[in-house]
Amino acid sequence: MNCFEGKAEISEFLDGELADSNSLAMKEHLKTCSDCQRLADEFLSLKFDIEQALNSIPIPLYLEERILISIHLEHKAANKQAWVTGLFLIVLGIPILALFSPILLSSLRLFNKTLSVFIHTWLTLLTIAVQPSLGLGITLMLAIIAGLGVYSLRALLKGFQADEVLS
Amino acid sequence: MITTDLELIEQVRSGNEEAFARLVKHYTPYVYRTAFAFLHDEHESEDVAQEIFLKVYRSIQELQDILAFNAWIKRITTNSCLDRLRKQRPTPVPDHQLNQIMGKNSQKGEQLLEIKEAISQLIPEYREALILREWQGYDYQEIATLLSIPLGTVKSRIHGARVRLRKILSE
Numbered sequence: 001m002n003c004f005e006g007k008a009e010i011s012e013f014l015d016g017e018l019a020d021s022n023s024l025a026m027k028e029h030l031k032t033c034s035d036c037q038r039l040a041d042e043f044l045s046l047k048f049d050i051e052q053a054l055n056s057i058p059i060p061l062y063l064e065e066r067i068l069i070s071i072h073l074e075h076k077a078a079n080k081q082a083w084v085t086g087l088f089l090i091v092l093g094i095p096i097l098a099l100f101s102p103i104l105l106s107s108l109r110l111f112n113k114t115l116s117v118f119i120h121t122w123l124t125l126l127t128i129a130v131q132p133s134l135g136l137g138i139t140l141m142l143a144i145i146a147g148l149g150v151y152s153l154r155a156l157l158k159g160f161q162a163d164e165v166l167s
Numbered sequence: 168m169i170t171t172d173l174e175l176i177e178q179v180r181s182g183n184e185e186a187f188a189r190l191v192k193h194y195t196p197y198v199y200r201t202a203f204a205f206l207h208d209e210h211e212s213e214d215v216a217q218e219i220f221l222k223v224y225r226s227i228q229e230l231q232d233i234l235a236f237n238a239w240i241k242r243i244t245t246n247s248c249l250d251r252l253r254k255q256r257p258t259p260v261p262d263h264q265l266n267q268i269m270g271k272n273s274q275k276g277e278q279l280l281e282i283k284e285a286i287s288q289l290i291p292e293y294r295e296a297l298i299l300r301e302w303q304g305y306d307y308q309e310i311a312t313l314l315s316i317p318l319g320t321v322k323s324r325i326h327g328a329r330v331r332l333r334k335i336l337s338e
Binding site: 008010011012015017043046047049052054059060066070071074075 | 199209322326
């Protein structure tokens, strides 16, 4: 390794980011080159000085208190917002519900009928096609698959919320 | 992480306001100094520190492993500072300020001040790479990911920042 290469790679060497073979070559070079050794010493001392300098940055007076107050205010504002939104939805929802209640009722009735027909057909098919115990097994398996589906969907949505912090 | 820290985080997660106040007190120096190292502006640093603790307050329930709290808060701090840095307008340093830095003597207190001011004179690209390495302790690959730049660019920015800093301090 020559001085030109040594000086270019000295930061990587000091940060432990140089490949093993280059690191050995650098160590050997530093033993014989006072110029590069001096640069390495200066960079090392700079590393220490930077840490010390940043650790000496004064913290503004009562900063913690101001942070806590701002969080408290934000929390209070968010709570108020949630109440207002909830109230608004209720006020808006009642007339809408009243207006559409006959349609909603017929939809619910239709849903109920469809569901009972579906369950009835499913049970009849199971009883005709397979033995009752096997039919119960298949039904249970389908229920587990549906449960797993719901669980996966929740996990997926939870992941989306966490991303907000890392953005 | 020591046990008392873990207990504190557990208490914060269970909604203890007093514990959160202690957590803020405990981490404010680190958060504020990191913000100041990146931004070099007292007002902006304080603003970012508030933003960071608000994120912590809102999201601490989502932290899966409390042993990873330090890495988690470091990540939130870094990302918030980098985001703020991106929004900052570049402000050229007047010549008289540069001369002030170079003209200082080498008493310890003044030397630290000199280094802080010299860091602020680095171009933002050099400064953020150097702070991420020297203060935050990220390795080159992590820095490349955080800044979305190639590994080779990280190497040259860190090395370039050290060379430039050395030059400013020696002039």
